[in-house]
Amino acid sequence: MTSVQHSPAATEEVAAFAPRRRRVRAGVEKIPVWLWVVGVIVGLYLVLPTLIVIPMSFSKSATFAFPPQGFTWQLYENFFTSSVWLQALRNSVVVGVLVAVVATALGTAAALAFDRLTGRVAGFIRTLMLIPLVAPGIVLATAIYITFLQWQLTGSLLGFVLAHTALALPYVIISVTTSLAGFDPQLLRAAASLGASPVRSFLRITAPLISRGILTGAIFAFVTSFDEVVIALFLHSPTFQTLPVQMYNSVTADIDPTISAASSLIVVIVTLLFLVPLIFRRPDRNR
């Protein structure tokens, strides 16, 4: 009985107490210094490895020694005059662009389908399609390698595009699905009532409204392929290899410092690519 009588009183006390306490604390309650110290240390841990490759790429030293010595464009010159590095870069760009095109087309179609299919089977297929996000790359790489060997797809453009598209699809599906979440299906009904065919209403209404999701998906698809190394290490051949494979070999086999220039270039290119959707944000929102 006492507890029953006691508890409302206690709640009242808290209720009366909390706002006052909060008002006092709101101004006073500062983030403890140690938390900022931890935050800054963790932040440096996250950022430093990315930042260090840029000064290293201007080093005069012929090895991977730290700190970088002097200042020279030599490594960039090596990169842009070496047929091996340039061919690897060209292959990576070609594979990446093809993957972006194919994965964006297939992924957008699949996302539209998943958006309208509500059954259990569709949900199950959707989960299966997201498996490449969490499955260990090496397991997929070894399995794909053995099968592609039999199909004679190793060391070929087609083999790389197929494998990378499978990895890139989930990113396109997720980003298009996310942009479809803000899409009002009544618009399609309105379009139909005005006599638009489904294809026309997709091109004139759905596509422009989800364009940012499609663009983001395409960029993710390109970067996924451009940066992919595990499957590439298995599928490459002496005549067809991508930039990450050449970088891998330059560490393990050649000890070629040109990798610093390649690393800096990739970091800069990928950062710029990820900034593209941000540029397109504003017009999209106003529409």
Next chain:
Amino acid sequence: MASWSARRFERHTLTRHTANWLLLMPALALLVVVLGIPLIENFYRSISEPNWTITNYTAIFDNSVTLLILWRTLEAALIVTAIALVLGYPYAYLMTRAGARSRAVLLAVVLIPFWTSALARNFAWIILLGNGGPVQELLNFFGFPNTVLYGTTAGVMLAMSQVMLPFMVLPLYAAFGGIDRRLLLAARGLGSSPAAAFWKIYWPLSRRGVISGIILVFTLTCGFYVTPALVGSPQDSLVSQLLAQETTELLNFAAAGALGTFVLVVTLALVAWANRVAGTASIAAPATRRPVARRDPA
């Protein structure tokens, strides 16, 4: 006129159902060819070669070298997960407390390892951990002279923890967002110490995020291939390197199939379990959590 069009639209929804399945087919076909067939063949080889047995699977646990490598992988993954949790928890907490501008900076910083090329990142770690590198200087300063972490499991774990931190911080940050901080003030108001308020209220409420982060980091760490290969040494190889070796050097496709299937099943089971327990386990969470039957069926 309007009603005729509206009726035509309704009729369309029936044919639309078939059309939707057709939209799905190209992506499905690609995944069947690129992932379905290789993975099924992989499994098939593992149980049918040299004959129909499960010896390829029992061999995993009979071989002391394989067991040692599995154990080392497990140990490395657990340590990396622990490092990511210890560093990621305060960082994510700071993100929830910081002002809008600081928070944007903290978020951008945590996303940087995501978009740093894997090769560039590992190359950077080779420099950082190498002889004469900054990590050696730092360890020197703290009284560990002449310690080179390049080529050691410790170095590999340091490099892996860095890239795994976002996978810990983001689910934690998402979970922290749902915690009402007034509960902590209430606890303090009722006389609890800051530490007790944290352990009795905040920690249990952040459990979902903690589980998501732990499972995600643990499973992804078990699958690392490039970092141990470049930053570590062949004597300390992890399970991915064993799998690669069996495939390309020993050409023992059946054994590789068994090991690969084993790793894949364990990984997917853990992710599925985390999804069930925590609701949001993968980076796919924002999309998958969306209610499926959100739409007016018409």
